[in-house]
Amino acid sequence: xxxxxxxxxxxxxxxxxxxxxxxxxxxxxxxxxxxxxxxxxxxxxxxxxxxxxxxxxxxxxxxxxxxxxxxxxxxxxxxxxxxxxxxxxxxxxxxxxx
Numbered sequence: 001x002x003x004x005x006x007x008x009x010x011x012x013x014x015x016x017x018x019x020x021x022x023x024x025x026x027x028x029x030x031x032x033x034x035x036x037x038x039x040x041x042x043x044x045x046x047x048x049x050x051x052x053x054x055x056x057x058x059x060x061x062x063x064x065x066x067x068x069x070x071x072x073x074x075x076x077x078x079x080x081x082x083x084x085x086x087x088x089x090x091x092x093x094x095x096x097x098x
Contacts, residue, residue, distance in 0.1 A: 003027070007037070009044040014077075016041055042082055043075040049088075066094040 003026035008017040016038040019031045048067040049056040056068060070089045075082050 006031075007046075008034075009041065013039075014041050015039050016044060038076070040077045041074060042077055043073070045073045047071040047073070051094075066091055068094045 001023060002020050003023035004021045006019050008019075009015075010017060015036050017034050018037045019034050021031050025031065047070070048059045048062050049069040049071060050059060050063060050065075051057075051068045058071065059067075068091060070091065072087045072089065073084070074086075075084045077083075
């Protein structure tokens with residue numbers, strides 16, 4: 001089972017890369033080989049949303065506990081046009097704000 005996942009943005013190659021580790025690897029800070037998730041990416045940013053006083057508060061960095069949601073902003077190129085997209089990833093098992 002997956003114990004840890006990390007994503008990287010290689011701006012020079014315009015690629016999003018992913019690494020994962022199963023639980024045993026994660027405890028030893030060992031990772032499986034890197035894979036390319038997406039190409040043609042102009043910009044990528046992650047923001048972390050935490051529950052505070054019955055509302056979601058956006059943070060630029062993780063706060064040490066799993067966030068309630070992650071906001072992903074991405075700009076990618078299709079032909080000669082740069083398109084932008086935002087996605088929110090809900091993390092229902094988060095302990096944020098409990």
